[in-house]
Amino acid sequence: MKHDTATSDTPDRKPSRIQLENRKRILDAALGLFSSQGFRGTTLDQIADACGMHKPNLIYYFESKEAIHIALLNSLMAEWLSPLEAMDPDGDPLEEMLRYIRRKMEMSREFPRESRLFANEIVQGAPRMLPHLESTLKPLFDKQCGIVNRWMHEGKLTQMHPAHLIFSIWAVTQHYADFEAQIAVLLPGDTKRARGAETFVEDMFRKLLTP
Amino acid sequence: MKHDTATSDTPDRKPSRIQLENRKRILDAALGLFSSQGFRGTTLDQIADACGMHKPNLIYYFESKEAIHIALLNSLMAEWLSPLEAMDPDGDPLEEMLRYIRRKMEMSREFPRESRLFANEIVQGAPRMLPHLESTLKPLFDKQCGIVNRWMHEGKLTQMHPAHLIFSIWAVTQHYADFEAQIAVLLPGDTKRARGAETFVEDMFRKLLTP
DNA sequence: TCGTCACTTTACCAACTGGTAAAAAAATTC
DNA sequence: GAATTTTTTTACCAGTTGGTAAAGTGACGA
CATH class of the missing domain: 1.10.10.60 (Homeodomain-like)
Structure with a gap:
């Protein structure tokens, strides 16, 4: 017993x-x-x-x-995806996208451990997260891709592949958390770095997305 | 003995x-x-x-x-950095940048193991690579940042922070190798994916960099 | 053909690691 | 405040893992 x-x-x-x-x-x-x-x-x-x-x-x-490990991944997943969930289909398209990007940068700065936890897991093939990705992330991702796609067809954003756009947002924003060790070597001077990154990324996507 | x-x-x-x-x-x-x-x-x-x-x-x-592990990292580092090294200060700026980006996408597709090896190492704080980053990557990175910066001041490329530009190129290109497990879930249909990614990334940076 | 050297295999070990058993100590309930 | 339940601690174990010792095998020149 x-x-x-x-x-x-x-x-x-x-x-x-x-x-x-x-x-x-x-x-x-x-x-x-x-x-x-x-x-x-x-x-x-x-x-x-x-x-x-x-x-x-x-x-x-x-x-x-x-x-x-599993409890950790599960408990953080919802929070981690909340910015994506918060994209408002009725808001101003460009402002919604930039708000999303800003929130992702903020999370990269404030929660680098969470970012690296997921990075570790996914780089290694997501052995304990694949079902969760299928069941939770995929539907949300498809829905938000649809919204972005509609915005593009309405001429409010530059036309491009919405899925790859979101990948590129994830890539750039999370890079600052996941590869911090490398960035710290290449761009010393801790103080201005975070702010520099945030204005760069925002400007970059504003230029890209403005039709 | x-x-x-x-x-x-x-x-x-x-x-x-x-x-x-x-x-x-x-x-x-x-x-x-x-x-x-x-x-x-x-x-x-x-x-x-x-x-x-x-x-x-x-x-x-x-x-x-x-x-x-160390032998592996060392033996792959030079090859991994060769596209950056190959940027030609006397070439056409926009074409040089796009060529670099294309080569990085190609390496992400052809050598995902190498990409993930470095990703694993750096996400975990680069415990065995920091000296190498300092001694090998940093000087090269600074040099190429200087070149990009000059191009920008000559009006050949959009003005932006050259270091963050390179970070964003690394982030986006390597993302396709490092996070492949996630991408495979979100964007099924293996066949067109690689090509779609490559045209997306090239178009994205062309729009961004064209002054 | 013999001896030397480069390489491979077998047997082994000490340290570590995830996990268990069970007693001791706190906390809670009646 | 005694009885019971929850939580913590100590002692321990079996499997794994990085690494070693040493015998065995093969190649090659003198």
Whole structure:
């Protein structure tokens, strides 16, 4: 008979305050480590150290190391996609696109760990995220591509392939988080860098999208 | 007394044909595995299997697993940077830029493993590549930024921050290799995809760079 | 043909790593 | 405040992994 734990799948009562808090501590520590060392490069002991717990305690709150990774990806996915979701079909097309781009740059600056976590996962073939991409991202992506496409046909934006446009926005904005190590070498002088990047990217896409 | 091996640092005679061949086999297998699973996610046994050798044989040719990784990064770096190096200060500015972009797209399509190997390394903070970035990439990058900058001041290209321009070229072109798993989900229909991406990216930067 | 050197294979190991068992300690409930 | 449940800690284990020791095999020149 299996011991009853916080990860039991029997119809649990609502998780206690301690459970919610400790789960959050674990996920936060795991985010830092997984994003900078990858899944395989991170050990349970490292996660435990980083959040001041002991290894078996992690397994008390999550079934396995992989369960931590999956919980992390799932819990961050919605937030990560919220800017795309927020694109308003009734807004001004150019302003909506630039607002989206600005929000993506802001997230790249404010949440580089999240960006790198997803980058790590996708570069390695998205082994634990493919179903999620199919079921969650794909429908949203198709919908927003449709909106952008309509804007283009109405002459409000330069005509181009909407999917590739969105790819290029993702590529450029996330590049600043994902490849920060390289950028820091090539463009020292931390202070102005973020602002320089943000005005560059906004100007670039404004010029590109203005019909 | 240490055994004399192919990795000995005593003044070796030139490596035999077998050595060259086996080193290449190992590096090729390692490229496939490191690029799709990361350094920590790849085991020596996997590499050995992939090239039909036994584990201790790898250590005969390379001091350690890390030495394989470093040798791989070093041996690919020059090739990876050759398109940037090939930018001709005396050529037509717009054509030179577009040629560079086309070559980067081509490499993303033909050498996705290399792209992902570097992506993995840099996302994780470039632990084994930072010195190389400082010593090799940085000077080249600064030089080519200077060229681009001159072109802009001569009115041959749209004025913008040359470093960020190059970042955006890297971001967009390498995105197609590094995030292929995601793109395959969002834009199925393998056949036209590569061509679509290439015309999109070229058109995008042509519009952006044309003064 | 013999000896030397380059290369390969087998057997092995110590450290690490994900995970478990179970006792101890807190917290909560009655 | 005793009983019970939840959470933490200690001790441990089996499988994996990077790497070594050393014997074995083959090639090649004298």
